[in-house]
Amino acid sequence: MNSSESGTNELRTHPLSLAPETQPEMVHPLTAVLFSCFELEEGSLRLGGCMLEDRPLMRVSLWNDQGELEQRFFDRDGQPLDPSLIDELGLDDLHPTTTKLRIDPELWQQWLAKVATHLPGATNATEATGDMVDNASAKASWVPAVVWCKYASGELSATGDDDRLRLPFAGWAGQLLRGSVKPPPYRELATGDESYHLVRLDDGSLTAANAVGVCSVSHKRVLRTELRECPVSHEVALPEFFVSCPISGQLVLPGALRECVHCRQRVGMDCVSERGFCGACQNMQPAGPSDPRLARVLGEHPGLGVWGRWRLAETRAVYILAGSALLRRLVVVLDKDNLTPRHLAVRSRFSRVWTTPSELEQQELLAGR
Known part of the structure; x- marks a missing residue:
C-alpha cells in the first residue's frame, strides 16, 4: 500500500473534524432572528430556553472525471444533501473544529458504507469499510470528513397580561440565522388556525390573529369558534x-x-312578507267552538265571547286570534302557556288603523265587564 492509499484509509478510520465558518457558536445571534418571526400585538417575547447541539454531516472530497476536485455532502442516513441546504449551512466555507468531537467508530464505518453507494467506483457497501476493495483507484478516489453543524432547539415564550404561550422551535442553526427556516407558527388548538401574528383576546389570553372573531353585539374579541352565525343576517355573535x-x-x-x-x-x-305580515298571520284559519284552543281562550277570557267569526293561528309561543263584532275588529295575542295577553288592538270596520286600548280597557274587554 503506497503512502497516498495509507493516508486515505487513515482518514476513513480517523476522519477530519470540520465546522462551518459562518454558523453561530452561541445562542445570542439567533435570538433577534427568532423574535423577528413573530408579531405580538400586546405583551412581550422571551427566549424560554435554547440548546445548540453538534450534529454530524459528511463531506466527501473526490476527483471527478475532468480531474477537478469535488466536494459532496451527505446526511446521517447516507443521502446526498440538497444544494440549497449546503448553501444555507455554509458548507462551502469550513474550518477545522477546535472542539474535541468524536463519532462512534462502528457507526462511522456503517455511515461510510451507505455513502459509498453514491460514489464512483463503489459497487457495494463493503468497499467503503475495512481495507476497501482491491481496485487501487477506488481506494484512493474519495476522502471523507465529518462536518459538525449546530442544531438549535428550544422555545420562545409569548407573555400577555394573563397568559403565556410556548412557541417551540428546532432546526439547523445556520438556516435559522439566515431566516431560510423559521420556527413553526403558533397553532390555536381550539380553531386549528396558525399564525405568526399573536393578539390578545378580551379575556386576556393570547392566540393566533386569524383565530379571532368579534361579537357583533358586544364587540368582544373572542375565539371565532365561540361565535355562531345568524342564519338570517349572517352576522356572528356569542x-x-x-x-x-x-x-x-x-x-x-x-x-x-x-x-x-x-x-x-x-x-x-x-x-315577514313584503306587506309586513308574519307567517302565522298570513295563514290564519277559521276557528269554531269545537276548536279546543278557542274553547280554552274563551274559558279564560269570557269577555271575548261577544266576538265572533274567529280566525286563529299559533306560533311556538303565542296564540293569535282575530275576531269581529258588528262594526269592530279585534286582534289579540295570548301567551300559550298562561293565556296572558301579549298584544291587543281594535279598529273600526271602516278603518285600517289599529288602536291599542289602555290597560284598564283591555282588562274590561277580556273579562266582559
Missing part, C-alpha cells in the same frame, strides 16, 4: 345574544327580527 324566532324556531340575533304589522310579534325578517 350564543347568549341569540333569541328564538317564534315562527321558524331558528336562533337569530335581535337585529334580524321584524315586527309583524298585525300581531306585533317580533319574528325573523325572513318570515
Whole structure:
C-alpha cells in the first residue's frame, strides 16, 4: 500500500473534524432572528430556553472525471444533501473544529458504507469499510470528513397580561440565522388556525390573529369558534345574544327580527312578507267552538265571547286570534302557556288603523265587564 492509499484509509478510520465558518457558536445571534418571526400585538417575547447541539454531516472530497476536485455532502442516513441546504449551512466555507468531537467508530464505518453507494467506483457497501476493495483507484478516489453543524432547539415564550404561550422551535442553526427556516407558527388548538401574528383576546389570553372573531353585539374579541352565525343576517355573535324566532324556531340575533304589522310579534325578517305580515298571520284559519284552543281562550277570557267569526293561528309561543263584532275588529295575542295577553288592538270596520286600548280597557274587554 503506497503512502497516498495509507493516508486515505487513515482518514476513513480517523476522519477530519470540520465546522462551518459562518454558523453561530452561541445562542445570542439567533435570538433577534427568532423574535423577528413573530408579531405580538400586546405583551412581550422571551427566549424560554435554547440548546445548540453538534450534529454530524459528511463531506466527501473526490476527483471527478475532468480531474477537478469535488466536494459532496451527505446526511446521517447516507443521502446526498440538497444544494440549497449546503448553501444555507455554509458548507462551502469550513474550518477545522477546535472542539474535541468524536463519532462512534462502528457507526462511522456503517455511515461510510451507505455513502459509498453514491460514489464512483463503489459497487457495494463493503468497499467503503475495512481495507476497501482491491481496485487501487477506488481506494484512493474519495476522502471523507465529518462536518459538525449546530442544531438549535428550544422555545420562545409569548407573555400577555394573563397568559403565556410556548412557541417551540428546532432546526439547523445556520438556516435559522439566515431566516431560510423559521420556527413553526403558533397553532390555536381550539380553531386549528396558525399564525405568526399573536393578539390578545378580551379575556386576556393570547392566540393566533386569524383565530379571532368579534361579537357583533358586544364587540368582544373572542375565539371565532365561540361565535355562531345568524342564519338570517349572517352576522356572528356569542350564543347568549341569540333569541328564538317564534315562527321558524331558528336562533337569530335581535337585529334580524321584524315586527309583524298585525300581531306585533317580533319574528325573523325572513318570515315577514313584503306587506309586513308574519307567517302565522298570513295563514290564519277559521276557528269554531269545537276548536279546543278557542274553547280554552274563551274559558279564560269570557269577555271575548261577544266576538265572533274567529280566525286563529299559533306560533311556538303565542296564540293569535282575530275576531269581529258588528262594526269592530279585534286582534289579540295570548301567551300559550298562561293565556296572558301579549298584544291587543281594535279598529273600526271602516278603518285600517289599529288602536291599542289602555290597560284598564283591555282588562274590561277580556273579562266582559
